[in-house]
Amino acid sequence: MGSHYSLKYLAGEGSPEPAALKAEVEALLAQVDQQMSTWRSDSELSEFNRLPAGSCRVMPDAVLALVRSGEQLSRDSDGAFDLTVSPLLELWGFGPQSRGERVPTADEIAAVQASVGHRHLRIEGQQLCKSAAVHLDFNSIAAGYTVDLVAARLAERAVSSYLLDVTGEIRAAGHKPDGSPWRIAIEAPRDDQQVAQKVLSLDGLGVSTSGDYRNYFERDGQRYSHTLDPQTGAPITHRLAAVSVVDPSTLRADGLSTLLMVLGPERGFAYAEQAGIAAFFVTRTDKGFATRATPAFERRFGEGVKP
Structure with a gap:
């Protein structure tokens, strides 16, 4: 995720050794990175983002779950939350592929906004489809998801007392x-x-x-x-x-x-x-x-x- 993580925990009866638990946690982090990173071109999310309008792609359950979560937050807030603002971030110079900070014109903003919005996404079975050239960015929820994912694994491994930090969540x-x-x-x-x-x-x-x-x-x-x-x-x-x-x-x-x-x-x-x-x-x-x-x-x- 281009950042840090930290786990402090109290070992109990049945909990794994630190090295083993560290390996399990880092395997989960690597899995999330492979599925959802916008900083690596070979992630499943990056491959979806490169697809043209009118395309569909089979995506992992975790990705589809986050799309649903983002869509719910978007509906609840009348669009204040949106997982598809990545092109706008790039335009302003805040995205991973941007070429520097800048103040775009109103026309430039309007042109990019045409491909922003959850209305351009739909889920069909295991496929995620786009009706416009949508670019997804999970940076506003992926770390929180990852914390919960790791916490669930800790519970499975009989670790009940811990302090977990993933990129500040x-x-x-x-x-x-x-x-x-x-x-x-x-x-x-x-x-x-x-x-x-x-x-x-x-x-x-x-x-x-x-x-x-x-x-x-x-x-x-x-x-x-x-x-x-x-x-x-x-x-x-x-x-x-x-x-x-x-x-x-x-x-x-x-x-x-x-x-x-x-x-x-x-x-x-x-x-x-x-x-x-x-x-x-x-x-x-x-x-x-x-x-x-x-x-x-x-x-x-x-x-x-x-x-």
């Missing part, structure tokens, strides 16, 4: 050797250094954070985030700096954090509140950063642990 279960809970920090959205905004205790939950403070560029005093609004074809312009979502499904947390980041501080908070999503919002103000938690987040964590 995190899941924890059980307790540390001293009986205390696993604690993770939600990072403050700062460009200059890593600072903990809030510390949470996790058990059986996944957490995902999306933000615009790492991957962006500036032109003529304007900041352009790598988070794009599929409906405008352009980077988000609101003041939401970061949003974290906690959910029993890390895949769902991963997708929802992106969805809420696109919707912004007002629409996103209203969406999360109505849907019962445990989310923590960090918004830029003229006086610095302001934080706000949904009722579901507050019920689960209260005030959390301030660093």
